Amino acid sequence: MSDIRIMLIDDEPHVLSALQRLLRQHPPVPGQPFAVEAYTSPLAAIEAAQERSIDVVISDYRMPELDGVETLRRIRELQPQTGRILLSGSREFDTVVDAVNVAQVGRIVIKPWGEVELVAAIRDVVETRRLRLENAELADEVRAQRGLLSQQDAELRRIENLWPGITRVEWGADGSICISEKDVIDTGFGRSPG
Numbered sequence: 001m002s003d004i005r006i007m008l009i010d011d012e013p014h015v016l017s018a019l020q021r022l023l024r025q026h027p028p029v030p031g032q033p034f035a036v037e038a039y040t041s042p043l044a045a046i047e048a049a050q051e052r053s054i055d056v057v058i059s060d061y062r063m064p065e066l067d068g069v070e071t072l073r074r075i076r077e078l079q080p081q082t083g084r085i086l087l088s089g090s091r092e093f094d095t096v097v098d099a100v101n102v103a104q105v106g107r108i109v110i111k112p113w114g115e116v117e118l119v120a121a122i123r124d125v126v127e128t129r130r131l132r133l134e135n136a137e138l139a140d141e142v143r144a145q146r147g148l149l150s151q152q153d154a155e156l157r158r159i160e161n162l163w164p165g166i167t168r169v170e171w172g173a174d175g176s177i178c179i180s181e182k183d184v185i186d187t188g189f190g191r192s193p194g
Contacts, residue, residue: 004032007058009045026119061086084125088111107125140154140158
């Protein structure tokens with residue numbers, strides 16, 4: 001059983017602290033370990049989502065760099081199976097429509113949130129994500145059994161769901177694998193000993 005990975009995004013540090021405190025008091029799945037990453041910058045959060053799998057993202061709507069809908073849309077492009085919750089002080093219809101249509105948000109929670117409501121939303125999104133992944137895996141098994149999908153392709157899809165981006169390789173025109181400077185720095189290659 002792996003940790004449930006939760007990403008919190010809000011430009012106000014006290015809101016992030018309140019969310020972390022709420023999660024410590026009311027774990028997403030009682031008895032299952034979880035890890036929380038908190039970001040005051042939506043751009044930094046999106047960058048982090050390119051590097052590791054996230055189960056649930058909870059984002060504020062109004063932030064200076066990007067609004068919550070755009071932030072969640074970009075994370076959805078990187079990790080379609082990630083559960084998405086939008087926190088908003090606004091009850092405007094356009095905000096709700098954009099959240100659902102553009103970012104495919106699973107839940108919208110109005111600020112100030114009620115503790116019970118937010119905990120229920122988080123638990124619902126975690127369970128919905130688990131069921132989606134399980135259904136996708138079972139569907140791939142059936143496709144493989146019917147010969148519609150090779151075992152290798154089914155395994156690649158399963159791995160991609162666990163670690164988004166891991167199966168994508170950038171190829172050069174000559175058939176070589178392209179490695180960016182960022183990849184070299186992040187993996188520690190190219191560093192001088194010392």
